[in-house]
Amino acid sequence: MFEANPITEINGPLWTIRYELVCYVLAGAAATVGVWRRSWDVPVLFALAVMVSLTVQAFPYSGPLDDTVEVMSRFGPAFLTGAIFYRFRHRIALNAAGPRCSASEHSRCTPHRRA
Numbered sequence: 689m690f691e692a693n694p695i696t697e698i699n700g701p702l703w704t705i706r707y708e709l710v711c712y713v714l715a716g717a718a719a720t721v722g723v724w725r726r727s728w729d730v731p732v733l734f735a736l737a738v739m740v741s742l743t744v745q746a747f748p749y750s751g752p753l754d755d756t757v758e759v760m761s762r763f764g765p766a767f768l769t770g771a772i773f774y775r776f777r778h779r780i781a782l783n784a785a786g787p788r789c790s791a792s793e794h795s796r797c798t799p800h801r802r803a
Contacts, residue, residue: 707759711767730768730775737764 723729744761748754773780 704763707756707763708767710756710760711763715767715771724775727775730771734765734768734772737761737768741765 718724718733723733741761741764744758749757
């Protein structure tokens with residue numbers, strides 16, 4: 689992607705920009721046809737993306753755009769994870785206890801069981 693760039697080293701995360709752009713274009717296309725209107729659409733798309741990812745990992749594709757297919761099979765489920773969080777944002781509670789519950793404070797944030 690950056691072969692013509694006079695600087696030989698680039699910021700490592702920049703290589704993912706084209707795949708992120710593909711995800712946003714596909715999300716826009718899905719919105720255009722009304723895929724995001726129902727609450728079950730996002731989890732179904734996520735499940736399909738995971739199945740495609742597992743299939744591509746188990747049976748590698750070799751052909752045109754094989755690198756893109758392989759990378760998108762990994763990034764698609766990650767992108768849709770964010771879409772799931774957004775879709776169910778009204779059910780995901782963020783409160784003052786959440787940020788304070790680190791591993792070192794786990795005992796204060798977890799209900800104690802009596803033996």
